[in-house]
Amino acid sequence: MKKLTPLFQFVLIVLLSVISITGAIAQPKIKKVELVMIPEHADALYKVGERVKIKVIALKNGAIFNDVTVKYEISEDLMPAHRSGEMKLKGNEGTIDAGTMKSPGYLRVKATITENGKNYTNYSTVGFDHEKLLPTVTEPDDFVQFWEKNLEQLSKVELNPMMELLPERCTPKVDVYHVSYGNIGNTRFYGVLTLPKKEGKYPAILRFPGAGVHAIGGNVKDAAKGAIILELGIHGIPVNLEGSIYSDLTYGALSDYYITNIHIREKYYYKRVYMGCVKGIDFLLSLPKCNGKIGTLGGSQGGLLSIVTSALDKRVCATAVYCPAFSDWEGYIHGRTGGFPHFFRNEKNRTKENIETIRYYDAANFARKLTAPVYFAYGYNDLTCGPTTSRATYNAITAPKRVVIGENVGHWLYPEDSEAMWNWLINQLN
Secondary structure (H helix, E strand, O other): OOOOOHHHHHHHHHHHHHHHHHOOOOOOOOOOEEEEEEEOOOOOEEOOOOOEEEEEEEEEOOEEOOOOEEEEEEEEOOOOOOEEEEEEOEOOEEEEEEEOOOOOEEEEEEEEEEEOOEEEEEEEEEEEOHHHOOOOOOOOOOHHHHHHHHHHHHHOOOOOOEEEEOHHHOOOOEEEEEEEEEEHHHEEEEEEEEEEOOOOOEEEEEEOOOOOOOOOOOOHHHHOOOOEEEEEOOOOOOOOOOHHHHHHHHOOOOOOHHHOOOOOHHHOHHHHHHHHHHHHHHHHHOOOOEEEEEEEEEEOHHHHHHHHHHHHOOOEEEEEEEOOOOOOHHHHHHOOOOOOOOHHHOHHHOOHHHHHHHOOOOHHHHHOOOOOOEEEEEEOOOOOOOHHHHHHHHHHOOOOEEEEEEOOOOOOOOHHHHHHHHHHHHHHHO
């Protein structure tokens, strides 16, 4: 095979990065057969005890699709379906009586049409008194002391920053660097830094990755608007390697990283990760062009890390979060949806050691400690980080906050909402 040119290597890395970072949270494409599902209430919100009816409309190639049979299942968020059935549409419309809920939470209807042997599925989720949802996870008595001790140890770690200019990724307005710095346990944290070329002082943003192992391309678009952006990897390996390396790690040594040493509080995988994220603030503040204003941003696993970093380090001025993972793991133990990675859905995993460890790492316990303003977004149809866990975590926040809800959104954001979140963060830092 011919050796790839530096430019082509860069394009490939960026594409792999985009796919890896947004693959689980990318907006879905329109399908040939569509099921449109519409709750009676415009805001998809109900009071406990109210009955829910969902209107279903079938389309094929964007036109009316008549007299087809719809199969449906009804569940409370990501819990097993408690009712199922089917109905034949009258024309291309029908109504599903989804029932109600007896306590705050989310009721979901999954509807499916089969056409030429292929299934086409859509979801409609509604909330019941969701402002009353609170996390089920217990906060350990020494939660604060545990993390203060770790932060003290982190403060003794030499930053020892390293920056390598990546000329093929630079633009007329932005320089791009592959960077690394010291972390606990004689490890290093890696990332890609995008730095405005124009002289001056700028706010800085720590951007955290979604779950997985992947390369990082660098956010030159937003950096060009006037912000320093450090996009971090979490695994202690360079983030500018060939894509096959990350794939090998994803299915090999790091396939189950999120539960590595989960039974040992001091050795759990994310202890090093949380500390490395906080150390990223030291790195940004060491840059001559940083004006001292730091914000955090992330979705899914990145949402978790945005919450955690802001809670642990009060130098953060603003926190942007969407559909955070690791939120209220213990929900399953209490008979409702728990947080990704849904480890406690399996009763065999609910050991005393596992439960006690995760209480020190659950996003909801950190959410209670936030003090900087928070922009929070989530979707009712999120099948990865269920809305029950996102809303409970949001409700636990006592800092100034605002929430953006996508009634038909899954584990992704509309471009307009993503842009609004970014603009809010920049305005807060300015």
